[in-house]
Amino acid sequence: MVLPDESGSEDESGLSRLAGARGTVLSERLKRPMKTNSAAFADVIEQLAANTLGAEEVDQDKMERYVREELPVGKQKTLGYCAWILLAVHKSPRKEDFDQACLHVDMGFAVVEQFLLDSTWTSAWRMTQLSPPPFAAWSAGEGQLGTLQRELAHSRLVEPAWAAAISARLRDEEILVKRRGAPGGGRKFARARRREPRRKRSD
Structure with a gap:
């Protein structure tokens, strides 16, 4: 799946020609279809998971296999528990059990708070009524x-196109932060822009 207008053509506003703005344009091109066509993006992610596992077709077990076998959680307990809750949320809509998905999300918030109170996952995780994460395999x-x-x-x-859009946005932000921290900051840049000769309009 490619980003809209990814062929390299400039946007009509000319915003992408400005230093520190191209990444913003690419990021917005990614953001809009993610909102309007979420299912297509989810399908791509699941296909990428299946590809990593060496499978051609996607089924309900592929994402769980990816989380179990490929997600490099290691011994990071908090990441492991969070990933396992996300997997439970992921599986519920596939079974058309949307109420169960909502419960997993809401219980996830409760579990996080319980962990913060106890500083341990032992009692917090039991509240979910889920099977324990595969820490042995991850370790x-x-x-x-x-x-x-x-x-x-x-x-x-x-x-790659999605990652490139986000990377470009981060580079733009880095440019703007460096410009702000330069001697004179943004004011110096603004003065320099005002001193630039105006281009003659061609009719």
Whole structure:
């Protein structure tokens, strides 16, 4: 799935030609279809998970297999519990049990608060009535994270175009922050812009 207008044509407003703005344009091109066509993006993510597992077709078990076998959680307990709740939320709509999905989300908030009160996941997790996360399998594959960090620039569950849009937005923000911190800050840049000769309009 590519971003709209990804062919390289400039936007009509000319905003993408401004320094520190191109990433914003790309990010908005990603944001809009994610809201209006969410199912298509979800399908792509699930297909990417299946591809990582070496499977051609997506079924209900593929995302759980990905979380169990490929997600490099290691011994990070909090990430593991959160990932397992997200998996429960993911599975419920696939079974058309939307009330159960809402319950998992709401219970997730309760579990987080319980953990903050107790500083332990033991009692908090039992509130969910879910099976425990596969920490043994995750711990066994703990070395996987280092390999992925060396080989990958972004998650295997996102397409390169999506990651590129976010990276461009972050670069734009870095440009603006550096400009603000330069001697004279934004005022110096504004004065420099005012001193630039105006271009003659061509009829």
